[in-house]
Amino acid sequence: MTTPKTFLVTGANKGIGYEIARQLAKTGARVFLGARDAGRGQAAAGKLKAEQGGATVEFLALDVSDPASIESAADALASKIDTLDGLINNAGILDDEGGASILATDLDLIRRTLETNTFGPLYLTQKLAPLLAKAPDGGRVVNLSSGLGQLSDMEDSHPAYSISKTALNAVTRQLASALGKKGVAVNSVCPGWVKTDMGGEGAPRTVEQGADTPVWLVTEAPASLTGEFLRDRKSIPW
Numbered sequence: 001m002t003t004p005k006t007f008l009v010t011g012a013n014k015g016i017g018y019e020i021a022r023q024l025a026k027t028g029a030r031v032f033l034g035a036r037d038a039g040r041g042q043a044a045a046g047k048l049k050a051e052q053g054g055a056t057v058e059f060l061a062l063d064v065s066d067p068a069s070i071e072s073a074a075d076a077l078a079s080k081i082d083t084l085d086g087l088i089n090n091a092g093i094l095d096d097e098g099g100a101s102i103l104a105t106d107l108d109l110i111r112r113t114l115e116t117n118t119f120g121p122l123y124l125t126q127k128l129a130p131l132l133a134k135a136p137d138g139g140r141v142v143n144l145s146s147g148l149g150q151l152s153d154m155e156d157s158h159p160a161y162s163i164s165k166t167a168l169n170a171v172t173r174q175l176a177s178a179l180g181k182k183g184v185a186v187n188s189v190c191p192g193w194v195k196t197d198m199g200g201e202g203a204p205r206t207v208e209q210g211a212d213t214p215v216w217l218v219t220e221a222p223a224s225l226t227g228e229f230l231r232d233r234k235s236i237p238w
């Protein structure tokens with residue numbers, strides 16, 4: 001009998017993160033459901049367990065914009081598990097007003113967005129690297145990025161969010177190089193435009209479609225696939 005895999009999904013109380021946690025729990029894995037609000041996190045973990053009898057889903061208090069919260073969560077995880085098979089850095093914010101221009105964007109908004117979308121995933125991965133490096137089949141890290149972070153066709157739109165996701169892609173490349181030596185694969189994913197609170201009602205994609213590539217990367221993709229930016233299981237330009 002093989003040991004069930006263990007995963008942490010950040011910002012998993014709703015949206016794409018919740019669906020990633022749901023799909024991973026369905027594989028029989030032990031899933032830590034990260035959320036910054038205890039009430040919302042516990043409710044989401046309870047809903048998953050009710051939906052999938054026997055699923056191993058545990059709420060983990062984790063505000064990725066707060067270094068002290070990242071440290072507490074990493075300590076809590078290290079006291080419960082010896083290895084981590086996959087970390088899905090999903091938590092994110094999009095606080096640019098519609099139509100906002102780089103020429104008028106408040107620098108504090110960019111700083112705040114970077115704290116959650118870029119520094120959070122980086123610091124959490126630093127803290128969890130020792131557990132990921134011990135994963136028997138090689139640890140996997142997936143950073144939920146966005147087509148809005150793609151430099152190849154970037155325009156003056158959602159500047160704080162775009163800059164944070166481009167920087168997250170740089171974090172992916174740096175971590176892939178550093179962690180490759182420890183057998184850990186690191187990739188960025190654009191989930192497409194997905195119908196969630198962030199994506200809005202007009203988005204054409206379902207959360208199932210948005211979650212597909214992140215789940216595939218941590219469960220089935222070859223360990224040699226690292227340092228890439230993917231959408232629909234295929235590499236796309238940075």
Ligand SMILES: NC(=O)c1ccc[n+]([C@@H]2O[C@H](COP(=O)([O-])OP(=O)(O)OC[C@H]3O[C@@H](n4cnc5c(N)ncnc54)[C@H](OP(=O)(O)O)[C@@H]3O)[C@@H](O)[C@H]2O)c1
Nearest residue numbers: 011015016036063064065091092146193194196197198199
């Ligand atoms: N939807 C799209 O079309 C789309 C497209 C491209 C990329 N993405 C990316 O996909 C990821 C998920 O997006 P989504 O559409 O599912 O968004 P969502 O529905 O707004 O959900 C975002 C999740 O992140 C959590 N979160 C925000 N700040 C956090 C923090 N500081 N610490 C911990 N959790 C935090 C939220 O928690 P609360 O409930 O507490 O707010 C929520 O659970 C994001 O990284 C996003 O940038 C989405």
